[in-house]
């Protein structure tokens with residue numbers, strides 16, 4: 001049929017048909033060569049069709065780039081594609097002054113209900129360009145207002161090591177007089193709030209880098225729970241989280257880090273309004289094109305919950321297998337060790353489930369090997385050093401959520417490293 005949308009569909013199918021030997025992909029907006037989008041290859045693969053495996057190439061386990069989910073979306077190509085008309089939502093305006101799609105909000109609440117990982121009924125919702133944008137929006141909203149500002153009311157922002165360093169980097173970078181980065185809670189001499197200090201505490205649960213479930217150390221209402229990984233992919237769902245402020249991101253649910261979409265569930269109306277104001281002044285809200293796309297992806301996820309095509313089943317099985325393979329190799333090593341994670345009962349799968357963390361938190365056990373990132377780099381493995389999480393350099397982080405090629409290259413390098421221990 002010659003509907004107006006056919007040319008767009010033909011274009012998309014043509015790009016999707018470019019195989020890149022299964023070690024890459026061509027996007028509609030990849031660089032064009034000879035009239036076709038060129039392949040963008042996985043680590044250590046090169047050539048016009050990504051068929052060339054480079055020798056002496058380092059395995060890159062640095063970033064939490066969630067491409068392990070790409071095969072899931074290829075299998076759900078028809079259900080997850082969305083065609084954006086040239087006149088789609090051109091206006092600045094979108095649903096009054098909070099710039100969010102009501103349909104998308106409804107589907108997010110349905111998702112939390114289906115998974116059982118968060119209570120949403122008495123929470124407002126704020127969208128952000130990734131939860132990265134919501135991190136500072138939340139710190140701003142919990143900081144004292146400018147109007148009745150005085151030095152002593154400056155909010156002190158803290159987290160407990162090892163922690164995801166963005167919280168510190170952003171607070172320092174934005175350098176507001178209303179809040180100040182105050183470091184690791186274990187360094188605070190007087191934790192109880194009666195000390196008069198106005199703390200804002202970040203709690204990441206499950207934690208990045210070690211995958212452990214965490215609770216607030218300071219307590220009180222100014223706690224920002226970053227639940228980026230509180231999904232069945234990475235952890236057992238123990239019960240629905242019901243905190244004052246909770247951050248989530250599609251980056252770690254559907255794997256669409258490139259779409260830059262996160263959301264916050266916020267109980268307090270004043271905090272919610274300050275976060276919406278932040279988004280207004282910062283970007284006038286999240287791209288409406290992105291909101292449309294995320295809605296389409298959520299419809300696939302929700303339609304498959306509890307069925308054979310369940311994304312949570314796919315992701316748990318994938319990551320559990322990767323964790324089991326890596327743990328098996330490391331268990332025969334006296335040089336390296338991994339974080340300890342126990343099987344836990346999961347209310348989503350209705351069973352006790354094994355660990356499937358997004359990251360391996362590797363410790364170098366030899367006394368003289370105090371720089372673990374350097375030890376692995378020497379062996380051709382790129383990891384993220386312990387200092388990046390305000391932890392000792394005896395630790396380093398390996399990402400387990402990248403492509404199958406990435407994980408296979410990582411595992412092969414780790415196997416060689418451990419087998420050389422015995423020679």
Ligand SMILES: C=C(NCc1c(COP(=O)(O)O)cnc(C)c1O)C(=O)O
Pocket residue numbers: 062063064065129130131132133164204208226228248249250251257260261262
């Ligand atoms: C990509 C990585 N982290 C993303 C991340 C983010 C960022 O999510 P975005 O929604 O993609 O901006 C937020 N919170 C935590 C705890 C995270 O780990 C990483 O650690 O390599």
